[in-house]
Amino acid sequence: xxxxxxxxxxxxxxxxxxxxxxxxxxxxxxxxxxxxxxxxxxxxxxxxxxxxxxxxxxxxxxxxxxxxxxxxxxxxxxxxxxxxxxxxxxxxxxxxxxxxxxxxxxxxxxxxxxxxxxxxxxxxxxxxxxxxxxxxxxxxxxxxxxxxxxxxxxxxxxxxxxxxxxxxxxxxxxxxxxxxxxxxxxxxxxxxxxxxxxxxxxxxxxxxxxxxxxxxxxxxxxxxxxxxxxxxxxxxxxxxxxxxxxxxxxxxxxxxxxxxxxxxxxxxxxxxxxxxxxxxxxxxxxxxxxxxxxxxxxxxxxxxxxxxxxxxxxxxxxxxxxxxxxxxxxxxxxxxxxxxxxxxxxxxxxxxxxxxxxxxxxxxxxxxxxxxxxxxxxxxxxxxxxxxxxxxxxx
Ligand SMILES: Cc1cc2nc3c(=O)[nH]c(=O)nc-3n(C[C@H](O)[C@H](O)[C@H](O)COP(=O)(O)OP(=O)(O)OC[C@H]3O[C@@H](n4cnc5c(N)ncnc54)[C@H](O)[C@@H]3O)c2cc1C
Numbered sequence: 478x479x480x481x482x483x484x485x486x487x488x489x490x491x492x493x494x495x496x497x498x499x500x501x502x503x504x505x506x507x508x509x510x511x512x513x514x515x516x517x518x519x520x521x522x523x524x525x526x527x528x529x530x531x532x533x534x535x536x537x538x539x540x541x542x543x544x545x546x547x548x549x550x551x552x553x554x555x556x557x558x559x560x561x562x563x564x565x566x567x568x569x570x571x572x573x574x575x576x577x578x579x580x581x582x583x584x585x586x587x588x589x590x591x592x593x594x595x596x597x598x599x600x601x602x603x604x605x606x607x608x609x610x611x612x613x614x615x616x617x618x619x620x621x622x623x624x625x626x627x628x629x630x631x632x633x634x635x636x637x638x639x640x641x642x643x644x645x646x647x648x649x650x651x652x653x654x655x656x657x658x659x660x661x662x663x664x665x666x667x668x669x670x671x672x673x674x675x676x677x678x679x680x681x682x683x684x685x686x687x688x689x690x691x692x693x694x695x696x697x698x699x700x701x702x703x704x705x706x707x708x709x710x711x712x713x714x715x716x717x718x719x720x721x722x723x724x725x726x727x728x729x730x731x732x733x734x735x736x737x738x739x740x741x742x743x744x745x746x747x748x749x750x751x752x753x754x755x756x757x758x759x760x761x762x763x764x765x766x767x768x769x770x771x772x773x774x775x776x777x778x779x780x781x782x783x784x785x786x787x788x789x790x791x792x793x794x795x796x797x798x799x800x801x802x803x804x805x806x807x808x809x810x811x812x813x814x815x816x817x818x819x820x821x822x823x824x825x826x827x828x829x830x831x832x833x834x835x836x837x838x839x840x841x842x843x844x845x846x847x848x849x850x851x852x853x854x855x856x857x858x859x860x861x862x863x864x865x866x867x868x869x870x871x872x
Contacts, residue, residue, distance in 0.1 A: 488541040488552045488605060495557045503563045510571040520572035520743060522829075522841030523695045527610060527652040530576050538607050544581050551589060551597075552605045559789040562733075569739035579648070580604035580611040582734075584657045584676075587727050591674075591715040600655075600676070614644040614658030614677070614701060615724070621646070622858050624659070625668035625721070629703060631660035631675060637707040638662075638675060640683075643700065646852075650686045650699035654679050658703075663718050674720035676712040683707070693827060693844040733788050735853045736801030738777045744812035744842045745774055751819050754833025766815060773808045780804055796866035799859035806849035807856065813842040 494502060518530060537543040545564045547553020556564060568575070585604050588596050603609030620627040629642025640660055650656070656677045663671030677684070683706035688696035715723040748767065752758040758767075780801050787794060817824035820832070820839035829838045850856040864870040 488538070488543075490541050490549055490554060494554055494560055497560075499559055499563060502560050503567060506564055506567045507570070510567055510573060514571050514573050518572075518574055520841075521574050522838045523693060523844065524649065524697045525574045525576065526649070527576060530574055531607075533573075534576055534607050538605060543605055543607065544585065546582070547585060547589070547605075551585075551601055557789075558791050562785050562789060565734065565737070566739065569737055572743070576649075579613050579653075579657075580609065583613060583727050584611050587657070587674075587714060587723060590726060591723050593711070595711060596676070596714065609654045610649075610652050611655045611657060612647050612650045612653035612701075614647055614650075614656040616646045617643060618645050622855060624724075625672070627659055627661060627672065629658065629660045630664070631662050631673060633662075633710060634707075636710050638710060638713070640675070640677070640703045640706040640708065642703050644703070645700050646689070646698045647686075647701050648698045650679075650701050651688050651696070653686075656701065657714070659720050659724055662720075666718060669721045671718055672720040672724075673717055674714040674723040675708055676714060677703075677706060677708050681706055681708070691844070692847070693840070695844075732794055732798050732802070732853075733784055735849070736777075736781055736784065736798070736805040738774060738781050738805065740842075740845065741774045741777060741805065741809045741812055744809060744816065744846075745770060747837060747839075747842065748812055748816050748819065750833050750835060751816055751823075751837060751839065755819055755821060757819060763819070770808070770812055770815065773804075773811065777801075777804050777808055796862050799854070799862045799867075802853065803856050803859050803863075806846065809842070809846040809849055813846040817843050 497505065513536070514533065518525065518533065534543065541552070542554060544551075544553035545556050546561050547555070549555035554564075581604060585601060588600055592600070600609065604611065615624055615627075617627050617629060629640065629644065631638040631640045638660075640658075642660070644656075644658065647656070656679060658675050658677055659672050660675055661671055662673040665671065679686070683704045685702040685704070687700045687702070689698055689700060690696050691698070714720075748770070749758070752763060752767065757763045784794060784798055784801050816839050820837070823830045823832060823837070823839045825840070827840050829836045832839075854862075865872065
């Protein structure tokens, strides 16, 4: 049996996507998403739970489209970098809610790079079929930006690690069946050198998940308590005490997606609709602010295009990509703030409301934009990276 047969996991691709032109490919996926993605799930005001978008993801899994970035021999679409960007851009254009990010975008690629053959065989099929839903256990109380200070302890007892500690802000942990976690395995070593990357099964005894309610009243992330949880030593990814290297490679995968201009572009459209409906679009002061935001979004598109072309050529992103995340998230916040201000009474209501012949949830972009300057490295941390690694400013 060839390695291709071994890892395709029953999801052969309909065709060689990379043999299509980029335009042809864009038209093909656009048509599919436009036709099949349910209207009521487009541009949701919050992250959807698994129960809400399960059917869509199972459809994508059955089509072999659930893992567009994975190589075909692992059951993915094997898209070239430029086609991958098109795929994500078209998803965002239609307002498709992502769900399986942590399995598909994070732990899957990590296992392909650092995992043993046994780990790949054991875990990749469950990610592709959506039978296993993963969450990311990095942050802890008092260890967010300063992740290297994390304290969740894992001690090797015979063939198992025993894990005790707490994770926090774990997105959709209440839907997860598994967690990939950073844990401290050598408390005597320098902070970054005593950390390991472990895989945990949430059905094992000792795992307790408690949802956290956010300012919008939604429960998207959770606290996760780990009390004497045991995981077999074969669930260690990479070398013992070298989890930091594994974790760093994982953060590289997500950086371009945090700077997509689609959400601010959508926000700008919403702002225009609200402003026209409220009769402020002809006000010169409003126009001035609107045009400023239009320019900010246009700049964002240019910056994104620059980094997308680097990714498209298959080259690594440098630390200067921090600029993209700052610009995308802070532009998104400025737009969201002006939507709330312009919407008047609707701006303070956490509901869909009729505005200008359509229905708008004026607070949704506001809630979404608030968190963007925190997760994936806060704006302050991104500025520190730019100061130290790009501008070479003194500490
Ligand atoms: C919506 C959302 C989803 C998330 N999902 C997950 C998840 O699934 N899994 C996971 O592990 N984590 C997740 N997180 C956690 C996220 O990674 C952390 O919130 C983030 O790293 C910041 O850490 P913190 O909250 O502990 O804040 P802190 O690190 O305590 O920071 C507090 C403030 O101090 C600033 N600050 C901190 N250090 C410095 C410094 N050196 N210089 C200047 N300013 C500084 C920060 O910018 C921030 O403004 C999520 C967070 C959010 C908001």
